Amino acid sequence: MNEMSPxxxxxxxxxxxxxxxxxxxAVGVERYHDKHAFHKLLHGGKLNKGQVQAWALNRYCYQxxxxxxxxxxxxxxxxxxxxREWVRRIHDHDGFGDEPGGLERWLILTDGLGLDRDYVVSxxxxxxxxxHIVESYVYFVREQPLVVAVxxxxxxxxxxxxxxxxxxxxxxxxxxxGDDVMAYFKRRLTQAPRDADFALGYVKENAATxxxxxxxxxxxxxxxxxLWAQLDALHHAYVVPGLIPPGAFVPT
Amino acid sequence: MNEMSPxxxxxxxxxxxxxxxxxxxAVGVERYHDKHAFHKLLHGGKLNKGQVQAWALNRYCYQxxxxxxxxxxxxxxxxxxxxREWVRRIHDHDGFGDEPGGLERWLILTDGLGLDRDYVVSxxxxxxxxxHIVESYVYFVREQPLVVAVxxxxxxxxxxxxxxxxxxxxxxxxxxxGDDVMAYFKRRLTQAPRDADFALGYVKENAATxxxxxxxxxxxxxxxxxLWAQLDALHHAYVVPGLIPPGAFVPT
Numbered sequence: 099m100n101e102m103s104p105x106x107x108x109x110x111x112x113x114x115x116x117x118x119x120x121x122x123x124a125v126g127v128e129r130y131h132d133k134h135a136f137h138k139l140l141h142g143g144k145l146n147k148g149q150v151q152a153w154a155l156n157r158y159c160y161q162x163x164x165x166x167x168x169x170x171x172x173x174x175x176x177x178x179x180x181x182r183e184w185v186r187r188i189h190d191h192d193g194f195g196d197e198p199g200g201l202e203r204w205l206i207l208t209d210g211l212g213l214d215r216d217y218v219v220s221x222x223x224x225x226x227x228x229x230h231i232v233e234s235y236v237y238f239v240r241e242q243p244l245v246v247a248v249x250x251x252x253x254x255x256x257x258x259x260x261x262x263x264x265x266x267x268x269x270x271x272x273x274x275x276g277d278d279v280m281a282y283f284k285r286r287l288t289q290a291p292r293d294a295d296f297a298l299g300y301v302k303e304n305a306a307t308x309x310x311x312x313x314x315x316x317x318x319x320x321x322x323x324x325l326w327a328q329l330d331a332l333h334h335a336y337v338v339p340g341l342i343p344p345g346a347f348v349p350t
Numbered sequence: 351m352n353e354m355s356p357x358x359x360x361x362x363x364x365x366x367x368x369x370x371x372x373x374x375x376a377v378g379v380e381r382y383h384d385k386h387a388f389h390k391l392l393h394g395g396k397l398n399k400g401q402v403q404a405w406a407l408n409r410y411c412y413q414x415x416x417x418x419x420x421x422x423x424x425x426x427x428x429x430x431x432x433x434r435e436w437v438r439r440i441h442d443h444d445g446f447g448d449e450p451g452g453l454e455r456w457l458i459l460t461d462g463l464g465l466d467r468d469y470v471v472s473x474x475x476x477x478x479x480x481x482h483i484v485e486s487y488v489y490f491v492r493e494q495p496l497v498v499a500v501x502x503x504x505x506x507x508x509x510x511x512x513x514x515x516x517x518x519x520x521x522x523x524x525x526x527x528g529d530d531v532m533a534y535f536k537r538r539l540t541q542a543p544r545d546a547d548f549a550l551g552y553v554k555e556n557a558a559t560x561x562x563x564x565x566x567x568x569x570x571x572x573x574x575x576x577l578w579a580q581l582d583a584l585h586h587a588y589v590v591p592g593l594i595p596p597g598a599f600v601p602t
Contacts, residue, residue: 162428162430166426167425169422169423169424169425170425171421172418172421172424173419173421173422173425173488174418176418178453181417181421182445182446185440185444189437192433192434192437201430221428
């Protein structure tokens with residue numbers, strides 16, 4: 099007999115703002131990519147230069163997708179105040195006027211690692227998985243309900259601690275990494291909390307049903323998976339078993 | 351017998367930049383909306399206040415779609431230089447920092463016409479046709495090849511003369527239109543040529559085949575149709591035969 103059990107009130111009632119935020123933060127505790135084996139290797143100084151190069155050029159693809167997903171979000175909302183707030187994220191990555199932006203700072207990192215800039219920008223050496231995974235993030239933001247799309251940015255809540263760890267760990271552990279090339283992460287220490295505060299306030303205010311709240315938590319989970327899966331692909335190609343797909347970057 | 355005649359070289363050869371530009375400009379001569387009956391009435395002082403209100407609140411929907419289609423374009427390109435250039439268009443409409451932007455200036459126009467601002471922004475009183483037509487422009491830019499999407503902006507080549515005409519005609523002919531409310535059009539006199547020059551250079555450089563060049567000309571035609579069809583809908587609803595669809599703005 100195919101019987102559906104009715105949902106209990108605890109499964110349908112709107113979460114309080116505090117409970118909602120706690121559910122979002124719990125996702126980070128469970129699956130933010132600071133827990134990934136590859137990150138532990140990266141921060142702990144256990145990778146060789148070729149592996150750090152592979153990480154940096156693949157991560158460029160993700161960085162480059164971010165202003166595009168932010169533009170996708172702007173393209174969908176009739177809320178001018180939201181658009182005016184969100185457009186600053188595009189500037190943070192692409193730069194605007196005299197401000198070079200995060201992508202330019204990322205290229206200073208890849209320059210510092212001895213990678214050819216045109217090669218990095220071309221994304222030709224990136225793992226196929228990287229390209230598909232980051233593009234799925236752009237599609238998610240373009241197609242999911244607006245509040246869910248906003249929620250997918252909330253991994254920024256978890257970013258400052260990983261950036262602080264990364265700056266310290268990479269400076270300490272790699273003689274090929276200097277202070278100047280870590281400029282990207284230093285800037286994100288102030289940008290990410292500002293953005294995360296706004297987005298967290300937005301989803302708390304605009305997720306109007308329990309189903310929407312759960313979809314927002316799901317969006318944070320989705321986004322953690324976007325980050326995690328990129329490291330899986332790097333780990334598989336460049337650490338264990340070290341099987342680099344055809345066409346992808348081969349360290350020399 | 352189903353016989354296909356082979357294409358002659360004149361039908362497949364790349365146009366020279368001059369010929370390509372001439373083809374684009376010819377579209378404006380043929381079908382830019384300055385030739386529409388409704389515009390002649392608008393500029394000639396032949397509309398009553400209710401009809402001008404209807405125009406202004408419908409046109410708000412178009413204005414509001416423009417930064418969204420610009421964001422859609424940014425979301426699709428890996429070319430950071432193009433994104434940095436194009437993001438200024440979002441600012442021109444949405445404003446940025448202290449600059450209020452074109453939508454704010456448009457609302458000064460609708461304020462001046464005695465329309466409630468929340469009602470205008472809600473788009474509730476707009477004609478259904480207006481909403482569908484402007485959204486099809488956003489979809490076009492999101493989905494067509496990038497160079498074709500850029501080309502659809504090229505109606506700006508034809509805009510300054512219509513804006514000059516509109517400023518003079520509306521100030522002269524309507525006692526309910528003052529200098530201050532025409533700020534939107536005055537600003538566009540300088541913004542539109544800057545943008546059009548960039549976009550024209552871009553399509554000339556990036557349309558690499560005759561087929562792409564023709565698709566760009568088609569995009570200008572598409573965009574002229576977007577503008578024309580909005581005036582058809584206004585003319586039908588508010589002039590002849592004056593059949594206002596259910597739910598749309600009814601002048602008092």
